[in-house]
Amino acid sequence: MGPVVEVRDLVKRYGEVVAVAGISLEVHAGEVFGLLGPNGAGKTTTLEILEGLRRPDGGTIRVAGVDVRRDPQAVKARIGVQLQQAGFFPRLTVGETVRLFASFHRRSVAADVLLQRLGLAERSRTLVEDLSGGLRQRLSLALTLVNDPEVVFLDEPTTGLDPQARRHVWGIIEGLRGEGRAVVLTTHFMEEAQRLCDRVAVLDHGRILAQGIPHELIQAYGGSSTLVIGGELPDELVRELPGVQAAVRRNGETWVHTLLPLETLHALVETRTGRIACGYLHLHQPTLEDVFLTLTGRRLRE
Ligand SMILES: Nc1ncnc2c1ncn2[C@@H]1O[C@H](COP(=O)(O)OP(=O)(O)OP(=O)(O)O)[C@@H](O)[C@H]1O
Ligand SMILES: [Mg+2]
Structure with a gap:
């Protein structure tokens, strides 16, 4: 298709x-x-x-x-288009609002089915002006879906x-x-x-x-992962680890920046035994936020 x-x-x-x-x-x-x-x-x-x-x-x-x-x-x-809150009539109830919007379309979903689905069935008789922000958003989603x-x-x-x-x-x-x-x-x-x-x-x-x-x-764009090791890894051990770009020691921890987190982790577990005291391990992998910042070169503003 x-x-x-x-x-x-x-x-x-x-x-x-x-x-x-x-x-x-x-x-x-x-x-x-x-x-x-x-x-x-x-x-x-x-x-x-x-x-x-x-x-x-x-x-x-x-x-x-x-x-x-x-x-x-x-x-x-x-199509369904999510309306801004300004599109509501504050003095109508939730149920009246859904039925009103349904009447604008030739094909529409039954109001009670829609309200049920959005967890608004109990609010059917509540005035729109009395809804919390979260419930208003649900109502706006209900209206988006009213024409199936x-x-x-x-x-x-x-x-x-x-x-x-x-x-x-x-x-x-x-x-x-x-x-x-x-x-x-x-x-x-x-x-x-x-x-x-x-x-x-x-x-x-x-x-x-x-x-x-x-x-x-x-x-492709997220950059390196960071392995935080609860312990001070000696340089010669860090050098043996695959994929490592840089390693920093601070406050008794070693932060290892790596492009091959699984390989680094594996090698660390294999070679560590008896050579260092390691209290814990955390792996921080890059996220979509890193992709966003890499690509746009700007900070998130909201
Ligand atoms: N009606 C308009 N007249 C003139 N310029 C406009 C109009 N609407 C949007 N723009 C401009 O077009 C650009 C894109 O705006 P748009 O609203 O599409 O951005 P957006 O990605 O939705 O941003 P946001 O994350 O803030 O919602 C901006 O430079 C904005 O100032
Ligand atoms: Mg916008």
Whole structure:
């Protein structure tokens, strides 16, 4: 089966500012795809173009079989777009809100099924204005799914949520993947992207710097792993270890930076016996955050 989202050479300018400078990507059914990048990288602009909400200056976009540039209206029935909180009516209840949004679509999921699924069944009669931030976010996800979309677009779905609410949203997104929907999301949380996304693209200045499976990007751009050894390793022993780039001793520990963590660890365990006192071992492997910082050369700002 071909991709559900297919973007080629996408360009968007705002006057002098080139917000999107030639992006190409594909997303398949049953896949969670993450757009990562610093503030202003062009993530939201890209999403809004795919959703048919903004017109691009160049490129081709197919979403769920629809040519979005030619027919931005047709795509709306096939996709789910997470609304900002501003889209709610505070004096409606949760149940009324879901039924109202369902009435906008020709095809919709039954309100009680949706509320059940998002853990909102008990809140059906609660006024929207009385919801906590986490429950509001769930309601906004319910509205995103009200038309049973093939492709779901989520712009920072977990920003502002506490760890518990965040995990709840992760579970919902994993459920969408399990049902064979395609999910395109943005996030500033690299741990979340690593855990949730099948593939990610790292953007900056409107361009994709790298895209792929998180662990492959980590392999390519994450840099060395660090083995923290609870004990002072003598130089001659460190020299025998494979893959080591550098070793630093501090506060009774040795920090060994290595490109071959498993080989280093193995050699250490083999040769250590009787030669050093080693209280403990920690292995710190690079993460998607290291990839992000290596590629963008900037600090995370959120
Ligand atoms: N309506 C607009 N008019 C003019 N410039 C805009 C408009 N919307 C976005 N931009 C500019 O386009 C660039 C990309 O913005 P965009 O909102 O897509 O970034 P983003 O990656 O979503 O950032 P963030 O992480 O802060 O949400 C930025 O330079 C931004 O200032
Ligand atoms: Mg944005």
